[in-house]
Amino acid sequence: MTSIANSVRCETFSFREVARDGAARAGELQLTHGTVQTPIFMPVGTVGTVKAMRPDELASQVEAQIILGNTYHLYLRPGLDVVRAHGGLHKMMGWDRPILTDSGGYQVFSLKDLRKIREEGVEFQDHISGSYHLFTPEKVIEIQETLGSDIMMAFDECPPAGADEHYMRESMARTTRWEKRCLEARTRTDCALFGIGQGGTSEKLRREHLEELGPLPFEGMAIGGLSVGEETQAMYDTVEFTTPMMPDEKPKYLMGVGKPEDLVECIARGIDMFDCVIPTRNARNGQCFTSRGVVVVRNAVHKEDLRPLDPDCDCYTCRNFTRAYLRHLLKSGEMLGPQLCTLHNLRYFLTLVGQAREAIVEGRFEAFRKRFHELQAEGGSR
Template sequence: MSHFQFHLDAVDPATGARVGRWDTPHGTVETPAFMPVGTLATVKGLTPDQLQQTGAQMVLANTYHLALRPGAEVVAEMGGLHEFMQWKGPILTDSGGFQVFSLAPMRKLYEDKVVFRSHIDGSLLELSPAQCMRIQEQLGADCIMCLDECPPHDAPIEKIREAVDRTTVWASRCRDSHQRADQALFGIVQGATDQKMRERSAAGLRPLDFPGYAVGGLSVGEEPTEMYRTLDFTVPLLPTDRPRYLMGVGRPVDLLEGVLRGIDLFDCVMPTRNGRNATAFTSEGLLKLKNLKHRTDPTPVDPECECPVCRQFSRAYIRHLFMSKEMLGPILLSWHNLAFYQRLMRDLRSAIREGRSAEFRTDQLARWNRSV
């Protein structure tokens, strides 16, 4: 695809961690990269300018939620997501496949489609592979995802096999329905934590020759060690010359472990969700700002951070905002947390280029395990 080029600049031979550049119609993404989640065409609490200041290169929006409101037709009429939300960089939209898992009580699954009952007004939303492509084409993201089925991690093996096979069939139909050359369509490898099912899924998707591949169905209740074990045998199944995207992950330690296993792209709501709940990520570990010990603490959230929040405001002030239920508190901590994630990815890219990703992991885990 002429609109998209993926270049690997360095691979750490000791770990398999990769540094690359992914050229898209709305700019180049340096990988590994973390994408903030903007479910409804907004990253909660931040303006696009503030989001850019965190170092974010690419953001994610949600097909299911945007199809319900304001509607894909409205977004298209307003010039597509980039114009609508005033984010000038690359955008990825997921397919609604995760909602097959997360909204299971509100949907019916068929061989050729999934039908949701809206959590807003009870209306029906039908997603077939063709309809999923049509919606994402209207939204106009740079990168779009095939419709897939994400099974629970503890589902019976028969159900996991059904989900894998349905995901493969739907991926083929998505590829055949997709029309826009300025969008990169990714296939999604499913299979829970079962190695044979992951191999079955990858074997079905690789011949479809997608410009990128995602690992779905992780961080859905399994233990972190199981997630890492699954990545150990799944990532080698993916093409080395395409971006690899681990969907919905996660904690800083999960990003670190994923990068060292060869993952290039991540997304998660955790930085902003924790920020709205008075919890900050710092170079020394988690910081809970509501704790009484921060009532008169003049230090910044993270003394090693150079984001605008840490340059200007004290822990005592941010705690006061939360205790007073002032909306600025969640905004400031979300801003800081996103900046923390972007700094982590920049530091990882530097470590990989210098062939010291394993040492970086050891040092960083030791620091995060300290109590703040």
């Protein structure tokens, strides 16, 4: 096997910081399928689709620059043979912009009693057929290269919230060994590979792990193991002391986060990239995020409300439909309801990070941050 020093590099990847305001920064990320302006939010398309959205809507109306797929789920269904027959995930799902794929580590470790961890990798029983599989670092790289990901994530162990220091250290050491094997296993020069740092909410453990991973030839670095049950302030504090430990010349990605206030607060602490299922999952239940707080459009108070979801939003939903109509669709079980709410939520998230970027470039991020929180408090949840 090729040594890490001589491992394959991604020839189509580059990242540059274009502006900084405090710890917040704006950047430009070049990938095989296009350029991404950071900070950025990535809609989650776990199984090759962002739920309730067509790819053309994602591109033209949401203005998504990059989306996320999942190694575990796509490996199980439809399977690599089907993806390969289409010529990769981009062609299969009709999406010509960048895709980041999670390694499947979080999904495998969430199986709890259905998996066994050993040095080689993780053996697990899948949730669909009950059959047994083995994920190794080499296997997850093979899967992601078959998918044709613009950004692949290294295989890591995501320790449970509250794990003791002894377990965390064992887990971190294993993750380091696995991530080195991921670097050695890569073969494609058009797929970037990001490492993932662990360490819970401990500054000491985060520093130790990043001191091991930082010098390795990953194109980017992610913070893993947050938003898994810890208090919100503990997450913010961990991000605040962790981002300065991460290489500034590489993108900094906070995995699985979050709500609009999390995006603003973690951009303020130096994060460049986010993903989360919240805007799509919550939309299907009628919870919509707006510039003035959360609107639960299913609530009876909106039965005759002729206002748009958000008067400051330019999305198709807000330009054309009332809260009363959206509530009617959701209460009637019509598919259009979740579709319109999802479109709005994703557009709001992408607009928010775009506004944050503009504020960073113009040197007024703190004013933007303050105004964001004022408007959220003014509207509340209703």
